[in-house]
Amino acid sequence: MPKEFFEQRERTLLGERYETLYSAPSKTAARGVTVNLLRCTPEWFADHAGLSVSPSPFCSAGLLIEDPAVKLGRHPYHHAGAFYSQEPSASAPATMLDVQPGMKVLDLCAAPGGKSSQLAAALGGEGLLVSNEYDGGRAVILRQNLERMGVANAVVLNETPARIAVALPGFFDRVLVDAPCSGEGMFRKEPQALAQHGPGLVAQCAALGSEILDAAAACLAPSGVLVYSTCTFAPEEDEGQVGAFLARHPEFELLPWPDRFGSPGEANRCGEYPFEAEKTRRIWPCQGGEGHFMAKLRKAAPEETGKTVRVKPAKAAKPNAAWQAFAGEYFPQLAGLPTMQLEDMVLLMPEGMPALKLHVLRAGVMAGTVQKNRFVPAHHLFTAFGGGCTNREELTLADARTQAWLRGEEIEACTAHSGWCCVTVDGMPLSGGKVSGGKVKNHLPKALRNLG
Numbered sequence: 398m399p400k401e402f403f404e405q406r407e408r409t410l411l412g413e414r415y416e417t418l419y420s421a422p423s424k425t426a427a428r429g430v431t432v433n434l435l436r437c438t439p440e441w442f443a444d445h446a447g448l449s450v451s452p453s454p455f456c457s458a459g460l461l462i463e464d465p466a467v468k469l470g471r472h473p474y475h476h477a478g479a480f481y482s483q484e485p486s487a488s489a490p491a492t493m494l495d496v497q498p499g500m501k502v503l504d505l506c507a508a509p510g511g512k513s514s515q516l517a518a519a520l521g522g523e524g525l526l527v528s529n530e531y532d533g534g535r536a537v538i539l540r541q542n543l544e545r546m547g548v549a550n551a552v553v554l555n556e557t558p559a560r561i562a563v564a565l566p567g568f569f570d571r572v573l574v575d576a577p578c579s580g581e582g583m584f585r586k587e588p589q590a591l592a593q594h595g596p597g598l599v600a601q602c603a604a605l606g607s608e609i610l611d612a613a614a615a616c617l618a619p620s621g622v623l624v625y626s627t628c629t630f631a632p633e634e635d636e637g638q639v640g641a642f643l644a645r646h647p648e649f650e651l652l653p654w655p656d657r658f659g660s661p662g663e664a665n666r667c668g669e670y671p672f673e674a675e676k677t678r679r680i681w682p683c684q685g686g687e688g689h690f691m692a693k694l695r696k697a698a699p700e701e702t703g704k705t706v707r708v709k710p711a712k713a714a715k716p717n718a719a720w721q722a723f724a725g726e727y728f729p730q731l732a733g734l735p736t737m738q739l740e741d742m743v744l745l746m747p748e749g750m751p752a753l754k755l756h757v758l759r760a761g762v763m764a765g766t767v768q769k770n771r772f773v774p775a776h777h778l779f780t781a782f783g784g785g786c787t788n789r790e791e792l793t794l795a796d797a798r799t800q801a802w803l804r805g806e807e808i809e810a811c812t813a814h815s816g817w818c819c820v821t822v823d824g825m826p827l828s829g830g831k832v833s834g835g836k837v838k839n840h841l842p843k844a845l846r847n848l849g
Contacts, residue, residue, distance in 0.1 A: 399591055399592065399593070399594035399595050400591060402594070402595055402596060403581060403584075403591075403594060407419070407630065410632070410663070410665055410666065417683060418681040418682070418683055419681065419682050419683070420682065420683045421585065421682040421683060427461065427484060427485050427486075427685065427686065427687070428461070428462040428465060428469075428482070428484075428485075429453055429459055429460060429461050429462055429482075429483060429484060429485035429488070430450075430459070430460050430462060430469065430480040430481065430482050430483070431456060431458050431459050431460075431480060431481045431483060431488045431511060431514070431515060432458045432459070432460065432479065432480050433458075433478055433479055433480055433481065433514060433518055433546050433547070434458055434518035434519075434521075435478075435517065435518050435521070435522070435546065435547050435548070436477065436478055436479045436546075436547065436825050437479055437825070439452075439457070439458050439459075439460055442460070442474070442479060442480065443460060445794065445823060446472070446474055446479075446480075446794075447794065448462065448464070448467060448472075449462070449463040449464050450462060450463065451463060453485045453488065454485075454657070454658045454685055455485050455486050455488050455489040455492075455658055455680075455685075455686065456485075456488035456489060456491075456492050456515070457492070458488070458515070458518070459485055459488045460480075461485055469482045470482070471803075471847050473794055473799050473800070473803060473822045473827070474794075474822070474823075474825070475545075476545070476803055476822075476827055476828075476841075476845065476847075477821075477822050477823075477825035477826060477827055478545045478546040478547045478780060478825070478826075479825055481510070481511045481514050481515075481542070481546065483511040484586065484686065484687050485685065485686055486658075486659075486680045486684075486685065486686020486687060486688070486689045487511060487512070487628070487686075487687075487689070488511070488512075488515065489626075489658065489659075489678075489680065489686075489689060489691060490512060490573065490575060490624050490626035490689070490691050491512040491515040491516055491519075491573060491624075492515070493624050493654065493655075493691065493693050494516065494519075494571045494573055494622060494624050495571070495622065496516055496519035496520060496571055497519070497520075498519075498520055498521045498522075498523035498524060499520075499523045499524040500520065500524045500525075500570040500571055501524060501525045501527075501568060501569045501570050501571075501618075501749060502516050502520065502524065502525070502526050502527070502569060502570065502571045502572075502573075503526075503527045503529070503561070503565075503568075503569040503571070503572045503573070503613070503616055504516055504526070504527070504528045504529065504573045504575075505529050505558050505561070505572060505573065505574050505609060505612070505613055505616075506529070506530065506531075506558075506574060506575050506576055506577060506609065507528035507529055507530050507539050507553075507575075508530035508532065508535035508536060508538055508539040509535065509538045509539060509542055510528070510538070510539045510542030510543055510546075511542075512573060512575055513526065513528040513539065513542075513543060513548075513551070514542065514543065514546045514548065516571075516573065517543065517546065517548040517550070517551060520550060522549060522550055523550070523748065524550065524748060524749065525550055525551075525552070525747050525748060525749040525750065526548070526550055526551040526552070526747075527551070527552045527554060527561075527565075527569070528543065528551055528552070528553050528554070529553075529554040529555070529556055529558070529561060530553075530554070530555060531555070531556065531557060531558075533555055536553065536554075536555035536758055537758070539553055540553045540758050540759050543759075544759075544763075544776070544777045544780055544781075545780060545845075546780075547780045547781050547783075547826065548781070549745070549747065549761065549762050549781040549782065550747035550748060550761065551747065551759070551761075552747065552750065552753070552757060552759070552760050552761070553757070553758040553759040553760075554753075554755055554756060554757060554758065555756045555758050556755050556756050557612075558608070558609045558612035558613065559608070559612050560755060561612065561616060561755065562611075562612040562613075562615035562616050564708075564753060564754065564755055565616055565708055565751065565753075566615055566616065567615075567616070567617070567618045567619070568616060568618065568708050568751070569616050569617055569618060569621060570618055570621050570622075571617075571621060571622050571623075571624075572613045572616055572617050572621065572622075572623045572624075573623075573624050573626075574606075574609055574610060574613045574623065574624070574625045574626070575626045575627075576602070576605070576606040576609055576610075576625065576626070576627050576634070577602060577605055577606070577609075578602050578606065578627040578628060578629040578631070578634050579594060579598045579599045579602045579629045579631050579634060580594070580628060580629055581594065581628075581629040581630045581631060581688060582627075582628035582629055582630065582680075582682075582686075582687045582688025582689060583628055583687060583688075585682070585687060586687055599629075599631045599633055599634065600633065602629070602631075602634055603631070603633040603634045603637070603638060606627070606634055606638055607638065607641065607642070610625060610638070610642050611642075611645070611646075613625075614642075614646050614648075614649065614696070617696050618696070619696055619697060619698055619699040620695070620696060620697075620698050620699065621695070621696050622652070622693065622694070622695050622696075623649070623693075623694045623695075623696070624691065624692070624693050624694075625638070625639065625642075625691070625692045625694070626689060626690060626691045626692075627689070627690045628687065628688055628689055628690075629688070629690065630679075630688060630690070632666035632667075632668060633668070634690075635662070635666060635677070635679075635690040636662050636663065636664075636666040636667045636668070636672075636674045636677060636690075637666060637667060637668035637669075637670070639651070639662075639672065639674075639677060639692045639694075640667045640668060640669075640670030640671060640672045640674075641668070641669075641670050642694075643670065643672055643694075644670045648696055648697040649694045649695065649696055649697070650694065650695050650697075651672060651673060651676045651677070651692065651693070651694055652676065652693040652694065652695055653676045653693075654676060654677060654678040654691060654692070654693055658678075658680065658684065658685070659678045659679055659680040659681070659684055659686075659689070660678070660679050660680075660681060660684070661674070661675040661676075661677070661678065661679070662674040662675060662676070662677030662678065662679055662690070662692070663679070676692075676693075677690065677691065677692040678690070678691045678692075679691075708751045708752070709751065709752045710749070710750065710751060710752060711737065711746060711750040711751060711752045711753070711760075712752070713735035713736060713737065713746060714736050714737050714738040716736065717736065717738055717743055717767060717772075718770075719767045719770055719771060719772040720736065720743045720764060720765070720767070720772050722772065723765075723772040723774065723817075726787070726816075727774075727786055727787050727788060727816075727817055728778070728782055728785060728786060728787070729787070730782075730785055731745065731764075731782060731785075734746075736764070737760065737761070741766045741767050741768065742763065742765075742766050743764045743765055743766070743767065743772070744760055744761050744762065744763055744764060745761045745762040745764050745778075745781075746760060746761045747760070747761040762777050762778060762781045762782070763775045763777040763778070764777075764778045765778055774817060774829055776828055776829065776840070776841075776842050776845075778829070779819045779820075779826050779827075779828055779829040780826055780828070782826075783819035783821060783826025783827075783828075783829070784819075784821070784824065784825070784826055786817075786818065786819035786826075788813050788814060788816060788817065788818040788819070788832075789812060789813055789818055789819045789820070789821055790808070790810060790811065790812055790813040790818050790819070790820045790821070790830060790832070790837050791811075791812045791821050791824070792820065792821060792822045792823075792827075793822065793823055794822060794823055796822075799822050800847070802820055802827060802828075802830075802837075802839060802841065803827070803841070803846060803847040804846060804847055804848065805839050805841060805843065805846040805848070806839060807836045807837060807838055807839055808820075808836070808837050808839075809835065809836060809837075810832045810835050810836060810837045813830075813832050813837060814832060815832050815833060816831065816832060817829060817830075817831055817832075818830050818831070818832055818837065820837065820841075827841065828840055828841040828842070828845075
């Protein structure tokens with residue numbers, strides 16, 4: 398039985414510590430949000446969102462949600478991309494990559510997008526984020542979440558890690574591998590995780606994680622940093638995985654993990670490749686999260702690894718006249734940016750976009766489409782750049798029109814004039830609209846509306 402297999406293994410490894418480490422303060426999973434620093438600060442969010450929150454120990458942008466009944470997905474700030482709702486300890490791995498503006502960053506197992514949105518916020522709109530998800534349906538959700546969060550400099554892929562490694566060898570300054578795992582840290586949150594658990598699943602996930610880590614190593618530039626994480630306690634996927642990786646890749650060194658939260662990794666979980674396990678980090682259920690394992694690794698400097706392969710940049714298209722006219726009126730700061738045109742679609746390319754023969758779901762910002770020589774803006778244009786739109790209908794959280802807009806209704810125009818506009822809530826973009834006759838026609842996509 399899954400529960401017996403798990404408990405027997407952990408009691409053998411932990412002894413008397415089992416009851417303490419697997420105890421938790423409540424029977425329900427902790428709830429949290431990670432504030433999107435592209436939109437606002439955690440302090441501003443706490444003061445304006447109307448939610449009961451407290452600081453998270455796992456991430457400076459994280460907040461714990463104290464009301465278990467609040468419907469975060471219907472909150473106007475959710476629609477505005479001000480936060481990502483996730484289990485609190487899940488925000489920890491991305492913080493340790495030390496991402497700086499201008500870097501090239503890869504999130505190799507990115508869906509549904511919480512960690513990618515953290516990496517995008519750290520980039521601050523500069524540099525390049527490549528977010529990949531192998532599962533097609535989850536890749537679409539990843540794209541939608543990054544769009545909602547207003548990320549403008551991401552490339553979303555639906556690919557195998559191995560193909561990315563061949564296409565982009567030594568390309569990235571930072572790589573995050575939040576590996577598919579046996580999910581032992583999800584038992585309380587998702588009972589199905591316990592029902593399907595067993596030694597076969599652990600072995601399967603460990604083998605898959607090994608393949609993904611090898612691909613990540615190939616993608617990372619010399620002197621680059623790799624963070625590996627799971628939401629499981631299984632030694633084969635945690636300390637044992639890191640030990641085996643270091644044995645295969647002597648060009649990597651393990652970096653110490655700060656002790657701001659959690660506990661050190663454990664030597665009796667290393668398996669046949671012992672290493673300094675105390676440099677890794679574990680979060681046990683008694684420590685405020687559902688459960689995580691994390692390790693930080695650095696690749697050797699250039700003189701130790703040899704030359705890296707150069708990757709050709711993508712070529713920009715000739716400026717589209719319809720887009721240029723639209724941008725000149727509503728988004729003048731964007732008029733000179735490089736674009737890519739695919740049939741009738743106009744994309745705003747991110748900085749450092751490489752030429753890719755991979756399955757790309759989104760490159761940069763989907764600005765809109767050209768229809769009969771007229772430019773029709775897309776939702777992503779407003780979520781990414783709506784704060785700079787020259788024509789805005791400015792709502793507040795307390796304004797009754799805000800909820801009406803999120804239901805898909807027309808609203809009265811008070812600050813916007815005729816033509817296209819961005820509808821904002823407390824300065825953060827919700828979507829595009831079109832003003833005519835003193836009314837703002839609703840262009841929030843139907844799938845995103847608060848219906849019912």
